[in-house]
Amino acid sequence: MTVKVGIVMDPIESISYKKDSSLAMLWAAQNKGWELWYMEQKDLYLKDGKVLAKMAPLTVDMNPQKWFERGEYQVEEVCTLDVVLMRKDPPFDNEFIYTTHLLELAAAQGNTLMVNRPQALRDYNEKIFATHFPQCCPPVLVTRRDDLLREFHTEYKDVIFKPLDGMGGTSIFRIQEPGVNLGVIIETLTKFGTETIMAQKYLPEIVDGDKRILMIDGEPVPYGLSRIPTNGETRGNLAAGGRGEGRPLTEREQWIAAQVGPTLKAQGILFAGLDVIGDYLTEVNVTSPTCIRELDDQFGLDIGMQLMNVIEAKLNQSKA
DSSP states (O other): OOOEEEEEOSOGGGSOTTTOHHHHHHHHHHHTTOEEEEEOGGGEEEETTEEEEEEEEEEEOSOTTOOEEEOOOEEEEGGGSSEEEEOOOOOOOHHHHHHHHHHHHHHHTSOOEEESOHHHHHHOOHHHHHTTOGGGOOSEEEEOOHHHHHHHHHHHSSEEEEESSOOTTTTOEEEOTTOTTHHHHHHHHHTTTTSOEEEEEOOGGGGGOEEEEEEETTEEOSEEEEEEOOTTOSOOOGGGTOEEEEEEOOHHHHHHHHHHHHHHHHTTOOEEEEEEETTEEEEEEOSSOOOHHHHHHHHTOOHHHHHHHHHHHHHHHHHO
16 A cells, blocks of 8 residues: 655745755655645644645656646545645744644544654744753853843853744844844844843854754764855855855764754654754754755755655554
């Protein structure tokens, strides 16, 4: 019996063919002979106690002009799928949370493997999650209080302030010792003290890149992608114009992966991305980690297939 793989993602028409990691996962699943079923967040719903979705059969191709074909939509119970890849990009808003509730209920109604586990997506904010491993992190502060943020700046003099729900480097501010515009930055990010943010000591090693380490079932891919900022930028994110350069993991990065890996495995987080600057862990991405394509291209890897092989083993184990 073939494996039925559903994916919840942003509109497939709008993805970047060159960079999209979800597309790499779909190629790998299709190469295993598995069926693909496409959904967007809006297509999931609950009726009479059952989680349903308007889903369409999907085929994908390595063709930059036409990378997918989508069939006719039909309504099916989500629990009829063997696997669901939850690949909707942030923002992590209420709609994202509601989707995790629906997927969690769908998993309970059958034996569907959710990648990643919906409760883990809710429980582990990507920036705060890193602080669960203080031995790996730079000095950080999570608060919405003006006085504490100002004290943090006074102590460390060169700091980063960022929202807890952003992605792609959006709304990240560097404030150096003079503290120019410190007040307005705090007001803007905290929305006048009503929203919690993160402060982090600035790490000058960012000039050499913000390294993404991909984790599959708690184990690191042996190469990471250093996202190097453009001149005048403090953000290495590719979405913010950074340049991606693949590099083997250092001994320190392997150590960080070993610190985080067991927790990822225990929480059912099959695919995650660690962000490391210099010697420090700064984020643990669990929603829709990227950089598969760049690492595949630079090192001849097939990270999507590595993930599918792990998923296949999990499915076989559940049926044993």
